[in-house]
Amino acid sequence: MSQMTDSHRLFLQAFMSRGILDAKEVKSLFRTSCEKFKTFIADNEEERRHQLTEFVITINNNIKPFHMEIKKGVSEEDGSNYYGLVNISESSITLLASDFTTNELDLFKKLVESIVDSDTGSVGSTDAINLVETLDKKMTRNDAQELLKKLESNKWIKVMNGQVSLATRAILELEQYIFDMFPAIATRCNMCKKLCLKGQSCDSCPVRLHFHCASKFFSRQEVPKCPASDCKSPWPRALPRKDTDQPISSQTDASSGGTSTQTRKRKAKS
Amino acid sequence: MPGGQYLIQLDLLFDIWLILIIRAKDRDGTTSSQAAGASQTMNQAVKAAASMDRGEMERKTNDLVQYLLIMDQKKIPIKKQDINKHVLKDVSKAFPIIFEKATERLSKIFGVEVVELQDKLKGSYILVNKLDVGEHNPAEIWPDEENAKTGLLMVLLSLIFMNGNVMEDTQMWHTLKKFGIEQDHHHEVFGDVKKLITQEFVRQGYIEIVRQTNTDPPVNEFKWGQRAKHETTKRKVLTFVCQIYNNDMEPRQWTLQWQDVLRSEGRQDDVEQVI
Numbered sequence: 001m002s003q004m005t006d007s008h009r010l011f012l013q014a015f016m017s018r019g020i021l022d023a024k025e026v027k028s029l030f031r032t033s034c035e036k037f038k039t040f041i042a043d044n045e046e047e048r049r050h051q052l053t054e055f056v057i058t059i060n061n062n063i064k065p066f067h068m069e070i071k072k073g074v075s076e077e078d079g080s081n082y083y084g085l086v087n088i089s090e091s092s093i094t095l096l097a098s099d100f101t102t103n104e105l106d107l108f109k110k111l112v113e114s115i116v117d118s119d120t121g122s123v124g125s126t127d128a129i130n131l132v133e134t135l136d137k138k139m140t141r142n143d144a145q146e147l148l149k150k151l152e153s154n155k156w157i158k159v160m161n162g163q164v165s166l167a168t169r170a171i172l173e174l175e176q177y178i179f180d181m182f183p184a185i186a187t188r189c190n191m192c193k194k195l196c197l198k199g200q201s202c203d204s205c206p207v208r209l210h211f212h213c214a215s216k217f218f219s220r221q222e223v224p225k226c227p228a229s230d231c232k233s234p235w236p237r238a239l240p241r242k243d244t245d246q247p248i249s250s251q252t253d254a255s256s257g258g259t260s261t262q263t264r265k266r267k268a269k270s
Numbered sequence: 271m272p273g274g275q276y277l278i279q280l281d282l283l284f285d286i287w288l289i290l291i292i293r294a295k296d297r298d299g300t301t302s303s304q305a306a307g308a309s310q311t312m313n314q315a316v317k318a319a320a321s322m323d324r325g326e327m328e329r330k331t332n333d334l335v336q337y338l339l340i341m342d343q344k345k346i347p348i349k350k351q352d353i354n355k356h357v358l359k360d361v362s363k364a365f366p367i368i369f370e371k372a373t374e375r376l377s378k379i380f381g382v383e384v385v386e387l388q389d390k391l392k393g394s395y396i397l398v399n400k401l402d403v404g405e406h407n408p409a410e411i412w413p414d415e416e417n418a419k420t421g422l423l424m425v426l427l428s429l430i431f432m433n434g435n436v437m438e439d440t441q442m443w444h445t446l447k448k449f450g451i452e453q454d455h456h457h458e459v460f461g462d463v464k465k466l467i468t469q470e471f472v473r474q475g476y477i478e479i480v481r482q483t484n485t486d487p488p489v490n491e492f493k494w495g496q497r498a499k500h501e502t503t504k505r506k507v508l509t510f511v512c513q514i515y516n517n518d519m520e521p522r523q524w525t526l527q528w529q530d531v532l533r534s535e536g537r538q539d540d541v542e543q544v545i
Contacts, residue, residue: 009381010401016339016380036403062379065332066339 002058006037012059012085015070020084020155020169030055056083073172076121076165076198077158079212084172103137104147110134111157112174115166116182121197122165166197189213190227202226204233311366318363326361327368333357334372338384338397345474345497347387347394387475387496396475398500418459419466423476423498425449426467428511430492431504432527439479439490471495504531 004012011033015021021029030052034041042048056070063069067089073082100108110131114123129144139147148164151157158167166174175195178186187206189196191213199210207228209217214237218224224235319327337357341348353369354362361368373384382397429445430437443453451457453464460466471477475497482489508527512519522528532541 004379004381006381006401009379010403012380013382013399013401065328066336068336 001061002054004058004062005039007033007039008055008059008062010036011055012063015083015085020073020082020167020172023081023083026083027052071172073168074192074194074210074212075168076171076196076210076212079210079215082168082172084169086173100147100150103135103139106135106137107131107139107144107147108151108156111164112166112170112178113182115164115197116178117185120163121199122163125159125162125164128164171195171197191217200235200237202228202231202233202235205231207231314363315366318361319367322361322364327371330358330361330364330368331371331375334368335375338372338376338395339380342382342397345396347391347396347475347497350393350395385500391475391496396497396500398497422451422460422463422466423471424507424510426471426477426492427494427498427502428507428514430494431507431530432511432524434526435493435530437492439492442492476501504534 011029014029014033030048031041033039042051060069067087069086069088070083071086073084074080075082111123111128114127114131115121125148128148129141132139132141132144148157148159152159155167155169157170158165178195187196187208188194189199189210190207191209194210196208196210199208200214201208205226205228207226209227214235217227218235224237226233226235322330334353334357337353338348341352350365354365358365358368369384376382376384376397377400381399381401383400384395385398386392387394387396425446426442429442433441446452451460451463455463457463467477468479472479472495475495477498478493478495480491480493482491504527505521508521508524508531511524512521521531529541532538
């Protein structure tokens with residue numbers, strides 16, 4: 001197993017303090033980590049990418065015994081890549097637990113549940129705060145408001161247009177937890193097979209697709225049809241832009257607003 | 271933690287023996303009975319460790335590494351008692367051996383050092399970053415909110431240091447007012463700033479508040495906490511102060527503080543030259 005150098009350690013420390021970074025931040029962090037300790041860094045873009053991959057593999061091999069991993073995740077908003085440091089011990093939320101009190105954690109769990117249970121992958125912020133009523137121990141609405149702010153600044157949740165949804169960091173870290181806890185209502189995207197909270201649904205069968213997965217899939221079809229082989233019903237939803245390299249966030253943000261026509265009651269067996 | 275780092279390569283048992291001897295020597299007035307007590311603890315630890323199989327030893331060591339990392343995020347000193355209670359449990363007798371192994375892994379993989387606190391906080395540990403990234407922390411490493419708190423902390427440590435390593439609370443708050451920080455006012459970035467300074471920073475070990483009862487009325491004095499002494503140096507703080515002065519000042523121009531820096535670095539001879 002390759003040994004860690006100071007460059008690896010600095011890179012890892014940044015992940016430990018920030019939790020999640022987007023692809024651009026990772027590249028910049030890689031450069032800084034190498035330059036700080038005079039580690040060779042390739043000029044050639046292709047070589048540098050290869051070097052970065054090796055670098056992350058070395059770190060992951062070294063931190064595996066501690067149930068940690070730097071893992072790639074895809075934003076449900078726009079399909080862009082993120083890298084997060086996650087805890088891989090079974091369905092635990094230990095990493096998250098450290099920053100929060102047990103009561104705060106309970107509220108967060110309730111929030112996760114109601115987001116997973118929603119049709120749009122989001123709940124209104126007032127509803128989120130009202131979850132304090134379901135807690136065993138008391139929490140004021142002000143404290144709940146503060147907690148949401150903290151969760152947002154730590155990139156666990158996303159708050160937009162008064163709607164609270166799980167951010168990429170939470171999905172990366174909690175995907176397994178969500179499948180374990182809510183097997184009846186958690187669905188996978190038909191294309192990428194990962195957890196799908198925000199996306200489009202088929203009218204006639206339980207199939208769901210992430211916005212970015214739908215846009216990739218339907219870009220190859222003249223008339224959009226449900227991807228399930230035993231369904232093939234027409235897919236009457238407005239499609240996100242087809243050039244998936246471009247950010248499609250403006251469209252998906254609008255559609256995740258709650259009243260959208262793109263999502264509808266899921267055929268959840270709950 | 272004297273010697274700890276240099277011994278890591280040696281054989282485990284020998285290792286721990288040496289550390290114990292060095293620690294015993296380090297403490298003034300250590301009696302032979304204390305040393306005997308320590309060696310007895312050690313014997314028990316070796317016995318306890320020997321009764322664990324390899325897999326269990328690995329698991330406990332890794333669990334301890336993970337526990338220390340998680341607990342350190344709150345920046346509150348971690349108690350030996352809690353380690354035994356939450357991680358080691360039935361093998362807590364083997365504490366010294368498992369702890370030493372975990373310390374070595376934290377250093378090799380994460381670049382952090384485990385430091386035991388002294389005096390009242392003995393039996394508590396903190397993690398200290400060992401990576402020397404130079405005077406400027408790269409902006410992309412730590413999140414903004416943390417950076418703001420670190421900034422405030424640097425100001426506090428600077429004030430204390432420039433004032434001769436101790437500052438009365440009334441004077442502290444009076445000075446902070448010039449930075450727009452008032453103890454009874456909600457601060458835009460820090461929120462309840464009084465709580466942050468007198469509770470959070472104190473609990474984390476950055477600041478120590480000592481109550482002087484020999485005056486009337488009693489006054490509270492601000493000092494550097496133990497974590498501050500491990501995470502930064504007087505030289506770094508003085509350099510920081512000079513930067514605030516737009517680099518118009520050189521560290522050595524602050525004669526008293528410069529002497530303090532040199533003394534803290536064990537350069538007594540140079541101190542006399544300054545005078």
